[in-house]
Amino acid sequence: MRIAFLVADFPCLSETFVLNQVTGLIDRGHQVDIYTNRVGDWAVSHPDVGRYRLWERTYPMPEVPQNYIWRALKGFWLALIHIHRAPLLILRSLNLVAYGEQALNLWLLYTAVALVGRPQAYDIIHCQFGTQGYRGLAFKRLLRSTPRLLLMFRGFDISRYVQEGGDRVYRQLFPDVDYCLANCDFFRHRVLALGWSSDRIAVHFSGLDTNKFTFRPRQLEPDQPVRLATTGRLVEKKGLEFAIRAVAQQAQRYPNLTYTIIGDGPLHPALQQLIIELQAESYIHLVGWKNEAEIVEILDRCHLFVAPSVTAADGNQDAPVNVLKEAMAMGLPVLSTYHGGIPELVEDGVSGFLVPERDADALAERLGYLLDHPERWPELGIAGRRFVERHFDIQMLNDRLVQVYDRLLSPVNQSGPRSSDRTPLSPPLPSSSMRPASVEK
Template sequence: MRIAFIVGQFPVLSETFILNQIIGVIDRGHEVDIYADHLINTLKVHPDVENYRLLERTYQLTQIPNNLIWRVIKGLGLLLVNFHKSPRFLLESLNVSQHGLQAASLWLMYSAISLMHKQAYDIIHCQFGTQGYRGMFFKNVLHSQPKLIVMFRGHDISRYVQEHGDRVYDEIFKSGDFFLANCEFFRQRVIQLGGNPERVAVHRSGLDCSKFKFIPRQLNADGIIRIATTGRLVEKKGIEYAIRAVAQQAQVYPQLEYQIIGDGILKEHLQTIIQALNAESFIKLVGWKREQEIIEILEQSHLFIAPSITAQDGNQDAPINVLKEAMAMGLPVISTYHGGIPELVEDGVSGFLVPESNAEALAEKLGYLIEHPERWSEMGQAGRAYVEQHYDIHRLNDKLVQLYQQLLETDNLAVRSQPALMEPSHP
């Protein structure tokens, strides 16, 4: 099979869940091209980007201006420059009688520019709902009429819908062949917005558990308790509340060290809070780290906090990968009743869940775990077992390829007739 993955940015260190799917499909013998709205120039890339030479398979999408006048002007320039390269293909993308508004608006022509001289695809897989329209244009302009899969992951089914209205995906639901959500919470949201329940399945974002060594946690002889958080420094990660919770408990238990791995627009704001709490000696913003660097920090940690909240713009999280990684390594976790996270963390078993935006509740559960290190090992074992059972990337990639194959074999794949594609929600 030939698969085109459409993404927003590439390569992005924090989006290993996309990378895992791409290399999983390649490992299973299929050809992959990657189309990105934006190519990221960075010295820090995941090793697999280099190992699989993925940048050689990656193409930047021709940007489509929102302003109609500028879209026409830029489009005419692109047409003049590229027409001789593939005249028939470009003329077909402008066929209003066949494609209607998609052609008249030049959306198809812009997509055709990105696809000139490319071989036919069997599958177009949009990694976020926000790429769904581009996937729809790809499908309509290609003679092969590939199957279109759109996956919803978080901001695309929360913040984006709040900004653009609950009809924003209507055309995609008509054109797409199958839809995936990375948790049951977001699957239900897709259905509420108009997705056919028979063509919407849960496909979890997995990880390679073999890369994350399980370590039973126990109190060290030096008495220091090391806490970690990994995530972008943005509102929905709720890191401010974890900072306040750790600072509060440090007044009772001074031997705490808290490392926050990540970067983002709230870095200065969070640093100001740390300074105001006189916590600079034990709470550190350590910036972005490569996967192996993160693993090394987590190996030395005892507890993990992921205090996600619903941002003011409506942005929400699925079961986040950093929580899965921490649980796979045997860390007891503290997180929140937020988005799809309760499908991953079982309260009182693999860790604790507290209400969103509640530093006091976070501090209370943190205090409990500090006082009861004898529970760390059992919670860590429960977390590891759950991640192995439900989030193993190899099994999930097998299911993804199985889905591709089933889509190519039938014109009307339905969840109810393919129960193996569905993942149960958390009990």
């Protein structure tokens, strides 16, 4: 199969789920090309980017200016310099009769420019976020023969983006979409609420290669400090303020405690100031971004992992967090929240504990329990590892992704795989009834 991935940024260190799908499909013998709005820094990218020479498969898409006058002027210039290379493609992108608004607003033209000199035939256009959907529609309209269009919803595209744009933000796009995937059942229901058909969407988790994460049961040695860690962007939805407050509470009882926060972002100054106000500089540390090997090294020395995600003021929410999967794969008991898709990953009381969002006292209480009962750490870690292996193994999930593509291309499934004829694409998920009433979305 020939597959085009549409992404906002590539390569992107925080989006290994895209990279894992790209390399998995290549390993299975498929041709994958990556079209991106912004090309990242190849020098600081994931090792697999170099191993697979993905820069040879990555094509930048020209930015579409918001200002319509500048968009028209730039579009005229782009058409002028590229029309001799692909005259039919450029002219087709300007066909108002056939394509209406997308031709008039020049989205088709800007997409056509990205396709000049590129393959003109794909089987699948896979938009890695719903926000890439309108660009995906432009690909579908311009390419010959017409590919199948698949949208993957991952988080902000079905939470913050919908809150900002309204419930009709995808309405014009949906008639031309062949199938949807969501990376958790929580977001699948969000897509259904927008009017999407239940037999044309499935849950497809973001996976990881568990072989890259060595499992080790966590045990506390005499006189050893208890080490906690969090990995993620320093933004509101990660809820780090509440974790810092909870750790500071427990440090009064357990002075032999350290908390390492890996990552960076706009809240770095505010979080550092909070640490200073709590007089916690000696045991809570913001260490900035680390590469994958450095993160694994830090987590290997830790005993517990904290992921206190919250719903941000702009509506942004998390799916089952990838760093949580990695921590669980390594045997770390986890402390997280009843938030978004996280209850589909963390089984409360089995692999860790869940508490309501924005509740530092509840976080502190559950953290205190874990600190008081280190004898439970190995069983919690084993349960987490087994759950990740069973539901989030990247090889299994990439095989299922290929099944989705195959069924989309099957003549009997030209409107997309139906619930009656597809292999279940997700494991049994925790019932929504498991959520406390106070955190129902």
